[in-house]
Amino acid sequence: MTLTGYLIIAGVLTLSACLQASIGFGMAMLAAPVVAVVDPSLVPGTLIIQAGLLTLFVTVAERRHIDLRGTGWALVGRVPGTVAGALLVAALPPRGLALMLSGVVLLGVVLTCFGWTPRPHRPTLVLAGSASGLLGTATSIGGPPMALVWQGKDAPVLRGTMSGFFLIGSVLSVVTLAPTGAMGPHTLLTSLLLAPAPALGYVLSRYVNRFLDARRLRWAAIGVSTLGAVLLIGAQLA
Template sequence: MAALIDLVDPLSWLLMACLVVLAAFLQGVGGIGFAMLVAPIAALIFPQLVPGPLLALGGSVSLLAALRERQHIVPNVVVCALGGRATGSLIAVLGMTQLPIAAVNLGFAFAILGAVALSAWGLRILPSTRNMILAGIASGIMGTLTSVGAPALAIAMQNLAPAQLRASLGLILFLGASLSLVLLMLVGLFSLQQAMLSIVLYPFMLLGFALSGQLRHQVSLPLMRRLLLGICSISALVLIARTLWH
């Protein structure tokens, strides 16, 4: 463990610990935000965390959110999204060496921005069977390639009640992240060393989630929608910038 910690300078560890606390808090309140906040910065200063360790951390905080409000889970939404997510994850893993990753990233980022714009202008996007399957496919592809799979799901689920959204999305993201991790392990892209890196950051994830406990009750549906659309927009813009920068 000490050898793993020594691989990264102390300042980077401190920054990542603070980011994990903030991101877990944000996900505990709004249902998404963990990977969207951490992944772009980790890719720059702590690339060892992307994608496997961040999927492990993000999946864990998603499970905690689902368990905390499990009575609000919407089964049909979860089943449809998971079917799509499994398909998308398989597509991503099989195509990792063949897909033009930059083009895929840009395509999804602009699609998310388009959906945000339509939502902001009044289009009412509902979590129908078709929408959840399509959102699940997009989530599976992006989650496996970049650790950021929540925006497509959040767009499709934005009109659920806040507790329903947090619980259902949490369960979807946990199971989806677990599937992505298994697939990454099968192709040799998630090692024991990477798992140990995520374990080091687990206490900070737990702290951030615990801090979100009371504030989540004060989030109304309109505020939740604004929060989700804002986070999704920022995530898409960061993904565009990161893709073009590289």
């Protein structure tokens, strides 16, 4: 990776980490399309590791607000979904993964814009956890299903609950992806070099939250995510 590529990825990871630490999700939606254009080999492995670091920070900070019961049922679905996602990574070529990633982003954007709000009952949580595990492992974007289910919660509860779920989910994804070769030396070394980015994003979020409301950040993420997904589709089809 060139220095320019590193700076671009580090910059977008910092901004996306700040976003997710503020509203509970959105890191991969914002960062994945850009990272996939700069260095496709970093998707999904490096993004999952970076998201795991960020969720660790947020989980510790918001641990008193975590909905343990809801997280438990969502994790029941996460396990089989994670296995299915790992199989997709092994089966699909990089171009196929890139197009799938873009489709996931656009689907999340459409559902969010239409304001569909499923209730967080036990079956819904298990189903959303399965979808999140599959998409999160295959594309690093596992946020939309859980955000739809939990979006009615207060901000601290949303951030803490989603971060706790994604922290455990990230560990499951890393372990499941390792045998597929998606967690090779390049991925691990790059993850180490990029580790300051999510840490800086988390620190920035503590200040940004004082001046910007979550609604504006959320719509900014939707706009940037849409643009990134469209650019990625264009790059793959060119």
